[in-house]
Amino acid sequence: xxxxxxxxxxxxxxxxxxxxxxxxxxxxxxxxxxxxxxxxxxxxxxxxxxxxxxxxxxxxxxxxxxxxxxxxxxxxxxxxxxxxxxxxxxxxxxxxxxxxxxxxxxxxxxxxxxxxxxxxxxxxxxxxxxxxxxxxxxxxxxxxxxxxxxxxxxxxxxxxxxxxxxxxxxxxxxxxxxxxxxxxxxxxxxxxxxxxxxxxxxxxxxxxxxxxxxxxxxxxxxxxxxxxxxxxxxxxxxxxxxxxxxxxxxxxxxxxxxxxxxxxxxxxxxxxxxxxxxxxxxxxxxxxxxxxxxxxxxxxxxxxxxxxxxxxxxxxxxxxxxxxxxxxxxxxxxxxxxxxxxxxxxxxxxxxxxxxxxxxxxxxxxxxxxxxxxxxxxxxxxxxxxxxxxxxxxxxxxxxxxxxxxxxxxxxxxxxxxxxxxxxxxxxxxxxxxxxxxxxxxxxxxxxxxxxxxxxxxxxxxxxxxxxxxxxxxxxxxxxxxxxxxxxxxxxxxxxxxxxxxxxxxxxxxxxxxxxxxxxxxxxxxxxxxxxxxxxxxxxxxxxxxxxxxxxxxx
Amino acid sequence: xxxxxxxxxxxxxxxxxxxxxxxxxxxxxxxxxxxxxxxxxxxxxxxxxxxxxxxxxxxxxxxxxxxxxxxxxxxxxxxxxxxx
Numbered sequence: 001x002x003x004x005x006x007x008x009x010x011x012x013x014x015x016x017x018x019x020x021x022x023x024x025x026x027x028x029x030x031x032x033x034x035x036x037x038x039x040x041x042x043x044x045x046x047x048x049x050x051x052x053x054x055x056x057x058x059x060x061x062x063x064x065x066x067x068x069x070x071x072x073x074x075x076x077x078x079x080x081x082x083x084x085x086x087x088x089x090x091x092x093x094x095x096x097x098x099x100x101x102x103x104x105x106x107x108x109x110x111x112x113x114x115x116x117x118x119x120x121x122x123x124x125x126x127x128x129x130x131x132x133x134x135x136x137x138x139x140x141x142x143x144x145x146x147x148x149x150x151x152x153x154x155x156x157x158x159x160x161x162x163x164x165x166x167x168x169x170x171x172x173x174x175x176x177x178x179x180x181x182x183x184x185x186x187x188x189x190x191x192x193x194x195x196x197x198x199x200x201x202x203x204x205x206x207x208x209x210x211x212x213x214x215x216x217x218x219x220x221x222x223x224x225x226x227x228x229x230x231x232x233x234x235x236x237x238x239x240x241x242x243x244x245x246x247x248x249x250x251x252x253x254x255x256x257x258x259x260x261x262x263x264x265x266x267x268x269x270x271x272x273x274x275x276x277x278x279x280x281x282x283x284x285x286x287x288x289x290x291x292x293x294x295x296x297x298x299x300x301x302x303x304x305x306x307x308x309x310x311x312x313x314x315x316x317x318x319x320x321x322x323x324x325x326x327x328x329x330x331x332x333x334x335x336x337x338x339x340x341x342x343x344x345x346x347x348x349x350x351x352x353x354x355x356x357x358x359x360x361x362x363x364x365x366x367x368x369x370x371x372x373x374x375x376x377x378x379x380x381x382x383x384x385x386x387x388x389x390x391x392x393x394x395x396x397x398x399x400x401x402x403x404x405x406x407x408x409x410x411x412x413x414x415x416x417x418x419x420x421x422x423x424x425x426x427x428x429x430x431x432x433x434x435x436x437x438x439x440x441x442x443x444x445x446x447x448x449x450x451x452x453x454x455x456x457x458x459x460x461x462x463x464x465x466x467x468x469x470x471x472x473x474x475x476x477x478x479x480x481x482x483x484x485x486x487x488x489x490x491x492x493x494x495x496x497x498x499x500x501x502x503x504x505x506x507x508x509x510x511x512x513x514x515x516x517x518x519x520x521x522x523x524x525x526x527x528x529x530x531x532x533x534x535x536x537x538x539x540x541x542x543x544x545x546x547x548x549x550x551x552x553x554x555x
Numbered sequence: 556x557x558x559x560x561x562x563x564x565x566x567x568x569x570x571x572x573x574x575x576x577x578x579x580x581x582x583x584x585x586x587x588x589x590x591x592x593x594x595x596x597x598x599x600x601x602x603x604x605x606x607x608x609x610x611x612x613x614x615x616x617x618x619x620x621x622x623x624x625x626x627x628x629x630x631x632x633x634x635x636x637x638x639x
Contacts, residue, residue, distance in 0.1 A: 004563065005629050006615030015628040044639035105621075240625040314626035318619075325585055328566050328619060335623055374626070429631075452629035508622065 002043035005143035005452045019099040021460035024248025026095065027489045028464050031252065033477050034485030039073025041485055042474075045084040045122075046492040047211075049155035051131040051198055061085070064126050068492045070484040088496070089118055099241070106235055113236020117507070121499045124218050127282070128210050128211025131155060131198060134498015136205050138197055140187070142398045148187045149397065153203050156196040159400055159552055167450075168193040188196075205395055209350075209387030210494075212228060212380065215499050216346070230507050239376035246497035247379060248460035254408055255468025256483055261550050262469070267549065268405075272366060272412035275543040279370050280420060282535050283310030287527045295523045299436070300326040304334050305520065309527050311424065312417045313338045313373030319421050319453045323429035333471060336513045337524050342377035343509040345528075346445040350385040354392060361389050363540045363548040365406040369413030370536035376505050383498050384408025390549075405549035413540070415458055422453035558611035559602070560636065561594070565618045573612050577601070585633075588612075593637045608637045 005011060010016045017171035030040040046068040055063050065081030076084070093114060100110040128134060131153060140150035140161040166176050168190035174182045182190065191197045204210070214248055225231045230237075256504050258265040291302030303324055308317030314335040321331035349371065353364040372378040386406040394400050426449055471482050562573040562580075571588045573580045577599060580591035592610055601607050614630040 004615060005632065011628050016625045017628055191558060238625055267596070314623065318623070318627040318630065322614070322629065325631060325633070328630065330569060332623060337624065411630060446632070446634070449629075449631065453627070 002450075008448065008451055010452075010454075013102045014104065015456070016099075016103060016238065017456040018243065019103060020241055020244030020248060020457040023095055023099065024251075024457070024460040025463065027493055028248065028252060028460075028467075031485035031489035032467070032482060034070055034072045035481045037072050037481070039070045039076070041103045041488040041493070042067060042069030042073030042076035043079065043084055043087040044068045044488050044492050044496075045081065045088045048081075049123050049129050049131050049134055050126075051135075051155070051200065051551050054198075064129070068488045070488060072481075072484060085122065089115075092496075093118065096241075097370060100235075109235035110479055111236070113233040115236070116233055117236050117500060117503050120218060121215060121220075121496070121503045124215040124503065125211050125496075125499050126252060128208075128214045132203050133206050133210045134208065135198070135200070135203055136207060136394055137203070138165065138191075138396050140165055140191075142395070144187075147182060147184055148191060149199070151199050151201065152191050152197050153200050153205075154196055155198060157400075157552075158315045158394060161194060161196045164194040165190045165197060205391060207391035209391065209506065210382045211499065212384050212387065212502050215502035216506050217382070219503040220343070220509060221506070223507045223509050224511055227510070233507050237507040239501045239505040239508065240374070241502040242497045242504060243376040244455075244457035245381045247375070247415075247457060248493050249462055249490050249494035249497065250379075250404075250408070250411060251461035251464030252468060252486045253404055253445045253494065254488055255465045255471075256403070256490065257404065257408070258465070258469050259472040259479060259483075262472075264405075264547070264550065265408075266410055268362070268544075269412055270370070271547070272409065273416045275366055276413050276416040276420065278537045278543075279536055280311065280417070280424070282539070283532055284424075286310075286535075287508040290527060290531070291523060295519050297519070297523070300324055301330060301520075303524065304330050305423070307336050307421075307428075308334045309373065309524055312375075312414070312421050312534060313420065315375075315425075315455065316421050317520045319425035320428055322453075323425040323449070324432040337520060338373050340509060340511060340513055341524060341528060342372055342374040343505065343511075345372045346381045346384075346505075348378040350381050350388055351534075353385060354386065354388045358389065358392060358396075360541070360545065361393070361401065361549055362409045363537070363544045364389065365409030366413045366544045367533075367535060367537040367540035370417070370540060371408040371533050372410075372414075375414060375418065376501050378410055378414045379407070380498065380502055380505060382407040385410065400552040401549040403518065409544065409547075415455075415461065418455040419458055421455070422450040423472045425453050426450045557609070559608045560592075560610045561597070562610060562612045564588075564612040564614045564633075582608050589635050589637075592635070593639070597639055602639055604639055608639060610635050610637055620632055 019242055029042050034387040045065050048066055050063050061081035065085055065086035067076045067079040069076035076402035096114055097107055097111055101107050135155055136158050138152045138154045138158055140148040141150055169176055171181050172186055174180045174186055195209055247488050288302050291297040304317050304321045307320035317331040323518040357364055368381050368385055369378055372381050390401050390403055470479055560600055564573050564574040570581050570583050572586055572625050578595040580588050580595055582588035582591055596608055611634055613632045
């Protein structure tokens with residue numbers, strides 16, 4: 001029988017959800033090998049921050065890209081930027097094409113689409129790393145502009161840059177950490193000696209978030225203005241697959257962060273679970289009531305829409321429609337709404353939260369997770385919010401929050417929601433079969449439905465997270481070596497999957513799909529912006545207020 | 556749960572269709588489909604009168620649009636018991 005889930009193992013080779021686990025775990029295990037001194041991931045390309053004028057004075061790929069090899073992977077050290085990009089392309093194209101084959105996609109079309117999306121992604125990423133867009137000012141330039149000048153920017157992490165300048169000053173006999181103040185000449189010389197400090201007449205200081213926004217904009221332009229090309233790319237545009245794989249890699253990041261701040265990570269996970277549970281119990285009945293009483297929707301339409309908008313988007317609407325045995329056209333219509341509105345949220349919410357509540361980073365992240373209704377859009381919005389808030393906070397205070405905690409808050413609330421959907425759909429199925437449509441000739445609901453609806457990529461996320469926690473607890477001596485390979489997987493690899501998601505999500509979003517959706521669109525918009533978003537924020541605030549990302553240490 | 560009869564279930568936009576090796580049952584609602592399955596089983600004579608037949612219907616997820624399958628991979632399966 002075609003595409004029917006029966007055994008618990010069904011779908012392991014054929015579904016995107018499972019392939020996110022496989023792609024995630026392949027690289028996770030490859031990264032772990034640095035514990036034994038083997039670097040199997042050092043070929044991965046990473047972007048470098050580059051400056052337009054310096055680049056054109058002597059153009060080279062090595063100024064834009066580099067292999068992200070670890071200490072164990074010195075063999076990759078001679079690999080140029082272009083070669084490492086090529087290897088990255090070959091490895092990821094091969095892996096995703098294998099996945100596409102097993103998922104019964106058209107492999108040739110997937111290959112063509114993925115190839116175009118891959119290079120569009122890297123093009124956007126490289127442009128986004130131009131220093132005038134991305135580079136932040138050094139701490140010295142923000143707090144002591146009268147000595148250092150207010151035009152010193154940093155082409156790496158700002159803490160690292162500041163440390164380089166301080167080290168150069170110490171070499172000149174000025175110990176700023178002991179309170180000594182350099183002259184303007186000494187400061188200028190130290191800036192000149194710093195490997196990563198550059199002077200520029202202007203800079204937007206947008207941080208890494210600019211690359212994400214650029215990728216999204218490129219994707220949206222293709223999806224809405226070049227629909228023929230978007231159709232060509234569509235088979236390779238799989239934002240949910242890319243983002244679920246990225247979320248497995250993010251499990252590694254959370255594992256590494258837990259090594260440094262175990263208490264905070266646990267607190268974040270528990271607060272996310274509690275907030276999600278409370279939000280759940282409020283969202284669903286309110287939206288269901290609105291659908292039935294205010295918009296006179298049928299019971300099944302109201303239930304499917306309520307789950308879609310209040311729980312976890314497309315996944316929830318399909319799960320609910322299946323649970324109540326609704327005609328498949330219903331979740332398909334609701335899903336179109338969800339995908340388009342998720343994009344609108346992705347464009348609006350990060351800037352809105354960062355502007356309205358700059359002092360509540362974790363609350364903002366958690367609220368994002370409960371408000372944006374697809375995994376792809378939520379993770380994307382969380383990533384933009386994270387980059388934006390870290391950069392804004394640094395610009396205004398000179399203090400650097402550790403990156404990715406805000407993103408983790410957004411992902412953790414979303415993951416709890418995803419996990420709950422199986423249980424919620426099961427409860428709805430019981431209510432529908434045994435109460436709403438109760439009949440003497442008995443339709444049985446199996447508990448296996450919970451497993452079939454369980455989001456499998458979550459398994460990969462928790463395996464990655466808990467493995468690194470276990471290493472920290474039981475093999476503390478291996479932490480340094482384990483972090484080495486993990487750093488490649490959780491940083492450039494994860495960010496590449498995010499970037500692919502941004503382009504792909506833009507490509508598949510066609511705003512003209514909202515036309516003709518009538519009452520459903522109006523209800524969706526009202527419920528989302530007047531009910532869900534404010535309640536989500538309030539609940540996120542109750543459970544997360546006062547939580548702040550740790551302060552980054554100077555490297 | 557072990558089933559005596561296994562059927563593939565789809566919706567063609569207007570009606571549900573349950574199809575197996577030896578029988579096809581259609582209906583606007585699932586209740587209609589169930590009734591028609593019972594009738595088809597009785598007519599087929601494959602099971603003795605008075606027996607209780609467990610029928611499994613697995614929804615064919617391949618009928619969900621491709622772009623939607625990346626978000627979720629399961630619709631529903633159902634078991635019914637038909638008393639002949």
